Amino acid sequence: MLTIGKLGASAGVKVPTIRYYEQIGILPEPDRSAGNQRLYPKTTLDRLAFIRHARELGFPLEAIRDLLSLSDRPDQSCAAADAIAKAQLLATRARIARLRALEAELERMIDQCACGTISDCRVIEVLGDHAHCAHDHHVAETE
Amino acid sequence: MLTIGKLGASAGVKVPTIRYYEQIGILPEPDRSAGNQRLYPKTTLDRLAFIRHARELGFPLEAIRDLLSLSDRPDQSCAAADAIAKAQLLATRARIARLRALEAELERMIDQCACGTISDCRVIEVLGDHAHCAHDHHVAETE
DNA sequence: CATAATCTCTCTAGCAGCTATAGCTTCAAG
DNA sequence: CTTGAAGCTATAGCTGCTAGAGAGATTATG
Numbered sequence: 195m196l197t198i199g200k201l202g203a204s205a206g207v208k209v210p211t212i213r214y215y216e217q218i219g220i221l222p223e224p225d226r227s228a229g230n231q232r233l234y235p236k237t238t239l240d241r242l243a244f245i246r247h248a249r250e251l252g253f254p255l256e257a258i259r260d261l262l263s264l265s266d267r268p269d270q271s272c273a274a275a276d277a278i279a280k281a282q283l284l285a286t287r288a289r290i291a292r293l294r295a296l297e298a299e300l301e302r303m304i305d306q307c308a309c310g311t312i313s314d315c316r317v318i319e320v321l322g323d324h325a326h327c328a329h330d331h332h333v334a335e336t337e
Numbered sequence: 338m339l340t341i342g343k344l345g346a347s348a349g350v351k352v353p354t355i356r357y358y359e360q361i362g363i364l365p366e367p368d369r370s371a372g373n374q375r376l377y378p379k380t381t382l383d384r385l386a387f388i389r390h391a392r393e394l395g396f397p398l399e400a401i402r403d404l405l406s407l408s409d410r411p412d413q414s415c416a417a418a419d420a421i422a423k424a425q426l427l428a429t430r431a432r433i434a435r436l437r438a439l440e441a442e443l444e445r446m447i448d449q450c451a452c453g454t455i456s457d458c459r460v461i462e463v464l465g466d467h468a469h470c471a472h473d474h475h476v477a478e479t480e
Numbered sequence: 481c482a483t484a485a486t487c488t489c490t491c492t493a494g495c496a497g498c499t500a501t502a503g504c505t506t507c508a509a510g
Numbered sequence: 511c512t513t514g515a516a517g518c519t520a521t522a523g524c525t526g527c528t529a530g531a532g533a534g535a536t537t538a539t540g
Contacts, residue, residue, distance in 0.1 A: 197507095199516060209517085214498060229506045231517055244465045251464070252439050255497070265461045272458030276450050279460045283443040290436045293429055296395050300426040307419050315415030317422045318408045321394070322387045340536095342487060352488080357527060372535045374488055398526070 195233040205242040212242065220245060220259050253282050299327055338376040348385040355385065363388060363402050396425055442470055 202209045215221040221241065224232045241262065248258045257278050264275050306316040320326040345352045358364040364384065367375045384405065391401045400421050407418050449459040463469040 197517080208499080210499065211497085213518095218497090227506090229517085231506070240465060243467070247467050248464050249497090251442060252436075261461065261464065264455055265465070268454065268456035270455050272450065272452055272455045272460065275455065275458050275460045276447065276452055279443060279447050279450075283440065283447060286436055286440045286443060290433060290440060293395075293433045293436065297426065297429045297433060299394060300422060300429060304419065304422050304426060307415065307422075309415055309419055311411065312407055312413050312415045312418065313411035315418050317415065317418045318404065321391050321404065322383060322408070324386070324390050340487075351528080353529080354527065356489095361526090370535085372488085374535070392526090 195235060196239065198232045198234070201234045201239060201242065204239055205246055207242055207246050215242075215245065218255065220255060220262060251282070252286060253278075257282065338378060339382065341375045341377070344377045344382060344385065347382055348389055350385055350389050358385070358388065361398065363398065363405060394425070395429060396421075400425065 196204070198209050198212055201207075202212055212221065216223055221238065224234045224238065227233050244262065244265070245258055248261060249255075253261070261275060261278055264270065264272070303317050303320045306320075308314070308316070312318055339347070341352050341355055344350075345355055355364065359366060364381065367377045367381065370376050387405065387408070388401055391404060392398075396404070403421055404418060407413065407415070446460055446463045449463075451457070451459070455461055
């Protein structure tokens with residue numbers, strides 16, 4: 195059995211994050227010690243590692259929740275898991291495309307700046323007038 | 338003079354967002370009508386368009402706050418504005434690099450999936466064990 | 481002029497995915 | 511037996527908004 199600290203250290207997840215995952219129901223409530231401290235079986239380490247890994251790959255927690263419930267039923271078809279992964283891939287690609295447009299615009303803006311005074315600064319000017327832009331970039335990228 | 342609705346429609350910014358910007362101090366508090374409604378001069382439209390455009394380019398509001406205070410002092414050097422833009426460019430590139438690694442990993446994961454049952458699903462398996470991964474991707478991408 | 485439809489007002493709470501703080505208890509090492 | 515680390519709960523904060531409630535203001539139509 196593992197304390198929450200050991201579990202976190204083993205999985206590379208911070209302690210408050212583990213409690214948060216429990217709170218939102220993607221980690222089960224573990225048994226407690228006599229002194230009310232959480233004690234985890236080894237299997238929780240696998241589950242937490244899974245979550246962490248999926249988070250690193252950018253899966254939202256809701257998708258991870260679905261993937262976890264799929265992985266609990268090993269005899270079912272994996273088409274659903276595949277669909278979730280494919281959706282994540284598409285979302286990732288969309289974000290890349292968007293960021294590349296931003297990158298191009300920022301490069302253009304910076305290249306044009308002669309670095310004089312603010313009054314003839316291209317950075318400020320371009321920001322102030324969308325008409326200076328080469329591309330459309332109308333949907334804000336979520337940071 | 339513009340009401341908040343007209344201002345928002347002209348700048349392409351939603352009304353609550355304008356009030357939010359006022360609250361955090363990047364838009365000035367405007368005069369009010371006899372009935373306590375906000376009335377904006379045309380100049381606020383420029384400022385709001387500037388903000389919106391910078392947001393579209395992914396600048397965080399704190400950076401925009403700095404850019405705005407720079408643009409209020411047109412005789413100063415634009416080096417500071419340039420630095421902010423360059424930092425934004427670097428941040429954008431870092432995010433792209435990170436997302437491309439994720440994209441590659443997701444592609445690999447999906448390609449390997451034979452789409453049978455969960456028990457031999459590569460998607461689930463790879464997520465469960467980081468050792469299956471080709472690359473490191475240890476820092477979670479902010480969504 | 482009355483009424484209805486549309487703005488606008490303030491205030492509060494919620495989203496994701498944690499992180500931080502405060503004030504307390506429990507545990508392991510020396 | 512004491513000290514310090516680690517654990518507990520509960521609450522608030524982060525970014526950048528968005529949604530809702532319930533009230534008042536303004537504008538358009540009859």
